[in-house]
Amino acid sequence: MVVPAALQYLRQNQAHRLVLVGLEAEIRQHLPGNELPERLSIQPASQVVGMDELASNALRKKKDSSMRVALDLVKSGEVDGCVSAGNTGALMATARFVLKMLPNVARPAIITALPAINDHTWMLDLGANVDCTAEHLFQFAVMGSELVTVLDDLPAPRVGLLNVGQEEIKGNEQVKGAHELLRKSDLNYIGYVEGDDIFMNKSLDIIVTDGFVGNVALKTSEGLAKMIKHYLKQGFSQNLFTRLAGLVSLPVLKTLGRRIDPGRYNGASLLGLRGVVVKSHGSADVNAYCNAIGIAVKAVQSDVAARIERGVNAHLTNRPIA
């Protein structure tokens, strides 16, 4: 899937070059006529990081993995950014090790866009950090704002802090602390939001939460979308009449599918690193993978890492960062 996606991306974008990193023989198999087109090259890597492999294992024992070699290319400046559909934990750990963190960034974070009534809403962190302090959450807001400013061409993206609505004194200590930091900052902070705001709030661009909650929210929506798709499929294949109904409804269902297709927003950015790293969904198709490449290109062109570095420094509070 990566090779056809690279070929498609190069056809559609004449100004860029791509380097495919991995097992050379396998890559060549997927090239039409076994030939490398212009602006595409191969960087051999002999090892593969498994999708369930421990990050520490990948880091210690897979020094010639495609992931590691690709990140080494970013580090050495031979390429400007890296896109991977591999193991997220290993990618993050290897990227932190090879590229290092930006100065004053306490924790890296993962951000992606989700389909929403408002076209899309960005959410971070999606799983890089399970335990976050108020300061971490605040930095996520800063980093997310910098990325979204550039990717969506929004001068002041609206930031919401994910919370629950039922509590007497809402939220836990970290969330309350982050709320205070955000209120006092010059970010475009709109206040607390709840789970349904991810999809239904039209006045929101970025949702900030810790990696545990963000990951659960993301997977929960993936699960629900899968279940609805399953029931629709089942419902329309019941009998001849429902099959016919399905047939005439196909355009509407396809539009719905496109609208809520996470592939349309494929490409989660790893923020806080000295370099551009984008994670594609493991089950992305060619178009979705092209999206992820496009996000990496846009992040490189706008020098997001430098923007984040400046943004984080400008928002440094007096407290030490844990």
Next chain:
Amino acid sequence: MVVPAALQYLRQNQAHRLVLVGLEAEIRQHLPGNELPERLSIQPASQVVGMDELASNALRKKKDSSMRVALDLVKSGEVDGCVSAGNTGALMATARFVLKMLPNVARPAIITALPAINDHTWMLDLGANVDCTAEHLFQFAVMGSELVTVLDDLPAPRVGLLNVGQEEIKGNEQVKGAHELLRKSDLNYIGYVEGDDIFMNKSLDIIVTDGFVGNVALKTSEGLAKMIKHYLKQGFSQNLFTRLAGLVSLPVLKTLGRRIDPGRYNGASLLGLRGVVVKSHGSADVNAYCNAIGIAVKAVQSDVAARIERGVNAHLTNRPIA
């Protein structure tokens, strides 16, 4: 909505009695012919707790609210259980104050069933506790197991602990601690589950998580379902052709709607209290509200509170409960 639901419930269930608690004149307005049917009575209460009112305010200043009076009736034994569609935080706080907690229960929890590929999956806590220790999560599993054993007639409901999948060492400290407690217990513990398992895991009956994560997961799915409904409606009302397609697809869409309708499982139980308290969704219709009454009746008939008390005591670990 409560009055017609009560009337419908009594028509369908000849053995039970209901007491409507609230502003008498207003209740009477909704009774056909202004008359009280058999097995229905009114207990006047002069105050109303607002949906956004602080729980502490309701507790201190609304001693004659319908919520408070209804819970007083449970306390005095005049009724066996209470169903409310009011402010969740106020209901929980008032129930804790009036009924008290069961011995050795550290924290009450809120549990409900969600539509799933496997018909439904129960999840707790949904917002009563934002900061939970491992022991709290473990007790939620014990309490949830007791309730589901009774409500679903399952001798050993399968319990999963909500976690994220990407981390090197998965989850935060509380989740890891709860995992160890559950592994060593005689509960039917199946291990860690992720967000998508709420809807797509066929081998799971109960998902345990803290109230922050549970509340976000619940609201996230409500938001996504709302968005999909919105897009379907919009898609089918585009033009004459799509309207026709919508018409022939109506049976399939209605079946889908019924399957994923949260009203079908309306009725969140407040666990850990000395008495039966069920929270109905604020936007429940008559059928959904009848469901909530049915859950309260079943909980009373099987003496869930006593079962939970026994269950919690049987699973008491040596450590003090924070």
